[in-house]
Amino acid sequence: MECVALRHKNNKKLLGLLGGLLIFSTACSPITMNEADTNLPPETVNAPEEEIASQVDENNTKSDEENQADSNKSEMTPPPKGIIPTRLTIPAINVDASVKPYGLDESGAMAVPEDGETVAWFEPGTKPGAKGNAVLAAHVDDYTGPAIFFYLKDLEIGDEVIVEDGDQTLTFVVTGKEAYPYDQAPIRTIFGPTNNQQLNLITCTGLYDRKTNNHQERLVIYTELKET
Numbered sequence: 001m002e003c004v005a006l007r008h009k010n011n012k013k014l015l016g017l018l019g020g021l022l023i024f025s026t027a028c029s030p031i032t033m034n035e036a037d038t039n040l041p042p043e044t045v046n047a048p049e050e051e052i053a054s055q056v057d058e059n060n061t062k063s064d065e066e067n068q069a070d071s072n073k074s075e076m077t078p079p080p081k082g083i084i085p086t087r088l089t090i091p092a093i094n095v096d097a098s099v100k101p102y103g104l105d106e107s108g109a110m111a112v113p114e115d116g117e118t119v120a121w122f123e124p125g126t127k128p129g130a131k132g133n134a135v136l137a138a139h140v141d142d143y144t145g146p147a148i149f150f151y152l153k154d155l156e157i158g159d160e161v162i163v164e165d166g167d168q169t170l171t172f173v174v175t176g177k178e179a180y181p182y183d184q185a186p187i188r189t190i191f192g193p194t195n196n197q198q199l200n201l202i203t204c205t206g207l208y209d210r211k212t213n214n215h216q217e218r219l220v221i222y223t224e225l226k227e228t
Contacts, residue, residue: 080197082127083165088119088136092159093151099136099163112137116147125191128163128199129170129225133191136163137202140215149203153177153219161199161223172199172223179205179217190220197225 085099101123105111112120119138126132139147161172180186182204190200206217 080130082130082134082197083163083168083170085121085128085136085163086166087164089162089164090152090155090159091162092156093154095148095151097138097148113139116142116144119148122191128172129168129197131195131197133189133194134199135191135202136199140203140205140219149201152201152203152221153205155221160226161201161221163199171226173226174221174223176222177220178222179219182214182216182218185218185220199223199225 084101087097088099089096097117097119099119099121100113102111102113102120103123116139119136121128122135122137126134128134128136138149140149140152141147155174155177157174157176159174161174163170163172190202200223201221203219204215204217205219206215208215
């Protein structure tokens with residue numbers, strides 16, 4: 001499958017929404033070694049655009065003085081830029097995988113690796129280490145057996161997830177995990193804005209429905225950048 005590189009300087013929020021709506025169907029269809037077109041058409045998850053695009057902090061109850069102080073601090077301290085991940089290691093489940101950037105394919109779905117060993121980073125979204133929700137996705141299995149994220153379900157709170165770019169290494173800590181019906185995942189929670197530096201891992205779980213060529217649930221592992 002060819003990855004379509006998309007520019008997103010002016011459309012980052014829109015692409016973030018679109019990728020959030022589509023990744024839950026495309027990242028989980030079993031794949032073959034001979035065919036690259038086995039992904040199903042996108043399955044829509046209903047979520048208004050403002051849930052992704054809004055940068056408003058709904059929990060902001062600070063006074064004007066506190067907000068001004070935060071603003072002054074932000075002006076002095078540049079926001080973290082994050083890294084372009086090339087490697088993912090998860091010691092607790094013996095994962096050591098290459099990471100490649102993926103955008104949207106010609107059908108409008110998130111492009112995913114043709115093999116079961118590569119991890120996809122949603123490049124139109126957030127970089128790991130930057131403020132926001134960065135997203136990595138990979139297959140749980142294929143027709144040959146378990147894939148790279150097969151044991152993702154075994155992760156526990158406190159386990160470490162490590163991403164590298166060849167120069168810098170970032171360590172994230174698992175803060176939670178949830179399984180959602182494939183068409184009811186909370187898009188804003190997974191892909192939306194946040195002041196925290198978060199990394200979310202996505203794969204499939206639950207029973208496999210051969211009629212629809214799709215797993216019934218999506219597993220999301222939530223992690224946050226470890227303080228150094």
